[in-house]
Amino acid sequence: MKKARIIGTGSYLPERVLTNLDIEKMVDTSNEWIKARTGIEERRIAAENETTSDLATKAAIAAMDMAGVKAEEIDFIVVGTITGDYPWPATACLVQQKLGASRAVAYDISAACSGFVFALDAAVKQIQTGAARKALVIGSEILSRIIDWTDRNTCVLFGDGAGAVVLEAAEGPNGILSTHLRSDGTYWELLYQAGFGARNPASVEGIEQHLPFLKMQGNEVFKVAVRMLSEVAQEALTANEIEIGDLDFFIPHQANRRILEAVAKRLKLRADQVYINVQSYGNTSGASIPIALDEANRAGRIEEGDLLMFDAFGGGFTWGAALVRW
Ligand code: COA
DSSP, X not given: OOEEEEEEEEEEOOSEEEEHHHHHTTSSOOHHHHHHHHOOOEEEEOOTTOOHHHXXXXXXXXXXXXXXXXXXXXXXXXXXXXXXXXXXXXXXXXHHHHHTOTTOEEEEEOOGGGHHHHHHHHHHHHHXXXXXXXXXXXXXXXXXXXXXXXXXXXXXXXXXXXXXXEEEXXXXXXXXXXXXXXXXXXXXGGEEEOSSSSSSOOOHHHHHTTTTSEEEOHHHHHHHHHHHHHXXXXXXXXXXXXXXXXXXXXEEOOSOHHHHHHHHHHXXXXXXXXXXXXXXXXXXXXXXXXXHHHHHHHTTOOOTTOEEEEEEEETTTEEEEEEEEO
């Protein structure tokens, strides 16, 4: 079977920076509390006229430029997002239109913060089966639009952004070695958005009850996230007969520093293996892994032959890992 290889990365972060000091003026919190409990110092907030497909398109163009791939060569576009421009159509279709990628099949994946890893898995399978030769995998989110800015338990955690990769069918040993996905719907109520869908259709009362906003039981999510992120990472290593010490980069979903440190400790990762940028962007949900990957790649830190792992966890619950030979 052919391998899917990442031949370009891109990201886009909105210009506006919202610091912890700014949030201190909005809710009863402090810079010290946020830094100590989450590691987050600032996050980006999309401009009023920016949408999730705008962010996604900018990240995609950067990835395609790096790859030297034109829009009309793309066979498949998949966007991991829970904050699409509209409930439907898919944000991926809007990206397709903006890029002029007329040949592509385009759809979204709703796997919350695992969105990028789930989308990557879908694209890898398109390539492995021969259905696609070149694919665009995007994680793009404007979480700031579904955050309750009066809820200090959640509003300090999240930010906006997008990241993308271009995949190409390739011969040889380098590429995505394997993907490992998991879900457990029994946990759905620990992290979700109550309105407005078929369960709670749009209503004035719903707005008064803050239904359109993200709800989370943070400390419960924390415990499960640490366990699942560690387990699925181990599963990916075992499946490929790779030792944890062999990883050059562990690029996890940037949920918060304490989760990442707990996972690193469980897996016995060295600090230099773990890529963390949560301090700058907060939790950008499905966008966090491709943003971190692009940052490391553009800094020239990733070399051909390096071994990378992506590891994500999110609402659903969903979680998954991917192992990559660069
Ligand atoms: N500023 C100040 N105090 C805050 C606060 C804030 N922004 N948010 C919560 N608190 C308070 C709580 O009200 C609580 O006060 P109380 O003891 O008087 O009731 C206290 O801090 C402890 O709350 P708790 O929720 O137990 O804190 P925690 O150590 O679990 O940290 C999170 C809270 C949200 C940072 C942590 O649970 C977390 O990171 N969870 C995972 C969230 C996540 O990553 N979700 C996405 C997964 S993809």
